[in-house]
Amino acid sequence: MDNGKRKLANMSPEEKRNLAKQLLQEQTHQTKTPSQQTEREIQAEFYRFELLSGYRELQQQIEEMRRLNIQNPYFMAHEDVSNNTISIAGREYINYSGYNYLGMSGDPIVSKAAKEAIDKYGTSVSASRIVSGEIPIHSELEQELANLAGVESCLVFVSGYATNVTTIGHLFGPKDLLLHDALIHNSVVTGCQLSGARRIPFPHNDWQALDNLLAENRRYHERVLIILEGVYSMDGDIPELPKFIEVKKRHKALLMVDEAHSAGVLGPRGFGIGEHFGIKGTDIDLWMGTLSKAFASCGGYIAGCKEMVEYMKYLTPGAILYSVGLSPSNTGAALAAIRVMKAEPERVSRLQARSRFFLKRAQERSLNTGLSGGSAVVPVILGDSIKSLQLGQRLFERGINVQAMLYPSVPEEEARLRFFITAQHTEEQIKFTVDTVAEQLQELR
Template sequence: MTKAQSSFLKFAERHFRLSGKALIENGHPYFVPTDALEAQSDQWPDGYLSFSHYDYLGLMHHPRTIAAAKAALDIHGTGVGASRLVGGERRAHQRLEADLADFLGVGGTLSIISGYLTNVTLIGHIAGQRDLVIVDELAHNSIMMGCRGGKFGFMTFPHNDLEALDQILEEHRATYGRVLIVTEGLFSMDGDITDLPRLMEIKEKHDAWLMLDEAHSYGVLGSTGRGLCEHFGIDPRRIELAVGTLSKSFASSGGFIAADADVIEWLRFTLPGFIFSVGLSPATTASAHTALEILREEPERVTRLRATSRSFLKLARSAGLNTGDAIGEAVVPILFPTAEECVFVADALMQQGIYAPPVVHVGVPKDLPRIRFFLSHTHSQRDIERAIRVISAAVSEFRNKEMRPVAE
């Protein structure tokens, strides 16, 4: 091993240790082969149950989405072979993007191979040296990374504190040419939402642009799953940029941008993450498009998801569990006072065949460890009652153990 390799390994080990390695040294619930758990489902009396996947509308295993992906493979092969700008695109790309735009009520959409990449590449492309980007402090890491690499001004405001945002704009707006506000529709770590009507007032008052990350809200919020704008009854064309993902409600993978048609056409020729990346694969495009078709045909899936989510939230709160500010829309976290308790409960769930891994240190503040529960159209009332029962018993066991006097 060279000196450089040795120093690099020490660097990695040190940062792994600082990020919480001690919590997982004796076994951990991450990178679990969930297909193996599914195959061994009969080892648990009530079978295997996952709350760790955001298949909100239950379309990942729908016969139509699977059949569409298979047919696309047979006709078009496994990939598209190049970026769409230099290698040409497929008519399936055009049809998916047109139908997404129609569904969301916007001028156009542009699909990109990675949801994470969509945020990273878009923010720096929009904002320049004389501009300011202001972001909710709990926005997704992809948004933060898109900001940290830019040459523009960058500030954050306290989570969902729109009065603080208004004050920042009062103090700093005149200093910058353009201002972009970035926040999320449904926050994936907390299950809460932005007060969009108030945000629109602030945005328009200060002549700012808004970029709304609806990764977790499309297919979830609103009576027919059209996101935060439908939830609040706001015309989506009033928002400059919205970002979505195909990996959640649309049961596939990749991301997309929704905006005015002229903006989308400009991005098709200029956005680095699009023009230097390969297009969506045929199977990915077909499965996502079919999921969109099913959502449009069966909006009752959104209604069922909402009822299931709110039932989970109600049961959790009735059991004395801390769900923070979650509103009961697909994502409900349960927060714990310590990382040790959080890991203990996650392990207790796994022992009963319920996969819901803990979130500690990475992605959330160190004093707010949690287990996120992603609810799905496929979850039954029995499923959520089972989960709450196991969590409650595990919490009681852990706290009773902690209160026992240490033997002399």
Template sequence: MESKSKLINDKQYDEKKAFSEQDLKKFSSFYEYPAYIDLQQRFELYGRPLIEQTYYVLTEGVSRDTIKINGKELINFSGYNYVGMSGDPYVSNAAIKAIEEYGTSVSASRSVSGEKPLHRQLELKIAQFIGHKEDSIVFTAGHATNMGTISHLFGENDLIIHDSLIHNSSWMGTILSGSTHINFPHNNMDALDEILQKHRKYYERVLILTEGLFSMDGDIPNLPKLIEIKKKHYAFLMVDEAHSLGVIGKTGRGICEYFNVNPEDIDICMGTLSKSFGSCGGFIAGNHKFIEFMKYTCPSFIFSAGMPAPNAAAALASIELLEKEPQRITDLHNRSKLLLDLLKKAGANTGDSKDSPIIPVIVGDDELAIKLSFALRKQGIYVLPLFYPAVRKGQARIRFFVNSTHTEEQIHYTATVVQEIFKQFKK
């Protein structure tokens, strides 16, 4: 930091480029901020009431197969409680017991006095669940896990090549790292290989960054090909398994189980605890040496309070329960396939979603996506619209999250209603 300050202090400015007092007044107002102006334009375009009834809606109870809004129970496709761990008595009781023993906060960074037995038990359990990984490190938030890890491990002499549809947390980590970065077309392995062929030899470390299951489209990258490419070009491979771990693969062990490849071939395995594991937080899994390095050097871990004990206990109990009850994964897969097949028969554009509980219905037009969401809500189905910047322009959609607690009756009813609404909109 000192060297950067010195550079600024010694910098010679071109007075012709100085801002006027009028400019400075404008820049001192948050309400002149381009992003704020853009938001107000969106409110004006769609109407504030419509936006406020769509996002940040107050919901009641546990988010499972149903959810309550204003006292009305709706079939819920808005949350990612994929295997029903949040709200399960076994998981809830584990969290309650942890509160009784450790309180609601560890009240310190784990490097100081916030290290609890539950943290280590959870970290070892995560590694064991993934398979072939020796250890893991848990962070208090999934977003901070990606942002902190990527920006810590890579720098200005490095290159990050990422899928064009990576999550915001990975994108922010890429920007903060100061690395040169290039995106490759979504899941296009030939394009990735060409980029590496052209640029690899001009950088020290190179990271290939992708996801195990993409949260907006419900599609899965070609992991065997990614591994082949990363080995060919001496690159690191990082896979964000936020939505794939506890979801895909015969027993829910993620993208490596899905493709039957060795997890050791993924250099940096990231995941979250807020989806299939009924809690909150994120983790990085790897060998002992790598995880030890992260624990002693990663700023977003060291300078953050440790994960609250009840969160750690809930995640640990969720993994234990999933191992005891693998039928949850089977149910999730069956319900997901059923909805996907029925929506396709109804004429819905579900994109490239496959073997996934994330099923988009792509309509293209922003306003149409909002209207479709509201029409479904009137029929007792809660599913939310997505449009730019959450997805690419012209790719507006509603997105279904299926979970193992959904019944076949709920799935059939939903598909029937979607088909009827499509017919109404076409009139």
């Protein structure tokens, strides 16, 4: 080691910081006045949004769509309820773009409950719950959700996305390890990043690979969380939950399941992936779900043991402390949707039958439905963004509304159309759809 390096190695972090500051100051004061520096060094793209590199890339993609004569399929306003049909610009379409799985959004009982909640409590609870934003239907809803999951307690949040971010961000820290399925939702990844914990994705659905990762890494960390989805939102497949439970128990880890697309969808009564596999609710440490899908509302929840929920309730920044309570109408709607689901289990069985029917017809027509099975999400994989957009447009012209899923939501070689099936779809609508997809795909190729 030469003299300078040795000196540097012996410096305290404080001394190193001061030295770096000093060098920086010397460098900036050598040649320019402050106004010259501003002009020369701070490029316009750092303070003008229209020059932001991400914005410019977006513009290029929109321009490319225009060049290829593809109508922009995003932000198309609908003029009635998003259900098995939808009205856009005055025309009715068969709709696969919305996750109104049980037809609860637009259901008269659910709408009435939302309106009654507004009449009673107003349109906002006007405070965070911990101070004075609590209304009785918050805890009624939380009890219903806890019952579905088969656990003691639950806490609702104003957004499903924020539920994952703030829960993982709050409960875990730099000494912890977070292992999530490689296809996990972006909200989970963002929560992991916020926590500052070490994060390792494991290959999709591969509980053996997870087991190996834990065998290698468990001992270096305090708490370890494994995160799965009940139904994967892009692929429509279901993880082998009992195997993951075995693994998590063996390694003394915690297990979180995001039920965004499995609550209301899986299990004979729609109680979710736990009911589907007949496991005990308490085998999962953190049940997470959204209110925006089968439950026709907006918001998210975490359910589990009462100690975890109490801890979250008083201390999670994005849940109770620094964010407003769930609005009366959203609370009333979700509560009513769960009660209607329990009173009318035929909605769940019809959803499951129609989803199976769609998948079977699609497979008979040799469409590439990937891993989908047993859920209400069925992709048709084309492996090419432009072709996916073109097929989406052809279907739209023929009265079918379905969204293309492109990079970065999925890898480019797996670009696809994603169909959400609902309990309201008829067999005729599904037959027409699958036949039209197969014909149009044939022509496109």
